Amino acid sequence: MDVKDLLIDGIERSQEACRAVLRGLTADQANTRPGGDHNSITWLVWHIAREQDVQIAPLGGTPEVWTGQGWFERFGLDLPAASMGYGHDTAAVGKVVVSDTALLTGYLDAAVEATKAYISSLTADRLDDIVDERWDPPVTRGVRLVSIIDDAAQHAGQAAYVRGLLFG
Structure with missing residues (x-):
């Protein structure tokens, strides 16, 4: 197994976890916000897809x-196209709702496919390329990919927790 296979396996795990979380839920259940104002499963899955998409593109x-x-356009959210969840206040989180969970899984699958295609296009030596000099130390392509995978895994775990909290 090479490093690309490991990175792809990592991103597929959060995708599988999200699909398991959404399995059998209605859109209303996925849109439910614990405590009335916390992140819904919908918001968490949407954000997983957006954070990949925004960074991979x-x-x-x-x-x-x-x-x-x-x-x-299909989501029709009352948010700017560039919105991806980072920095969302409770009002913005509340705008991320769907009428069908298939919309969520469709976008998640499309974002994961783009991520996998990108990773597949890389050679191992490109993982050491500096892609962001705003940090100390500067961020390499490989570190950025691990960060994307880590963020997706954490939010997928949060979505599973919300499902268990709300629906057992």
């Missing part, structure tokens, strides 16, 4: 699938 020099494949 510039690395690969491709358009985001959110706007390039029409997901922004």
